[in-house]
Amino acid sequence: MKRSKKICLVTHCILNGNAKVEGLCSYKGAVKEVVExxxxxxxxxxxxxxxxxxxxxxxxxxxxKEQFDTPYF
Known part of the structure; x- marks a missing residue:
């Protein structure tokens, strides 16, 4: 089988909504539309x-945002 040679970098929370701050996620797991x-x-x-x-x-x-807008982050 040939490879498609296509790769997509996806943010962690798109594939794992459980990684979001509790109460801020509007989906149960992954964003199915994006993954599919x-x-x-x-x-x-x-x-x-x-x-x-x-x-x-x-x-x-x-x-x-301001809490993450530092040279250390």
């Missing part, structure tokens, strides 16, 4: 790491 579209178009999917989870962990509260 990529699969139907023969894309490989690379899930990008979530910087918020890496920094604050899964049990975190919501933050604003």
């Amino acid at each position: 579209l990529l699969i139907n178009k023969d894309f490989g999917i690379i899930q990008l790491p979530c910087p918020e989870i890496n920094l604050y962990g899964i049990k975190r509260w919501g933050h604003v």
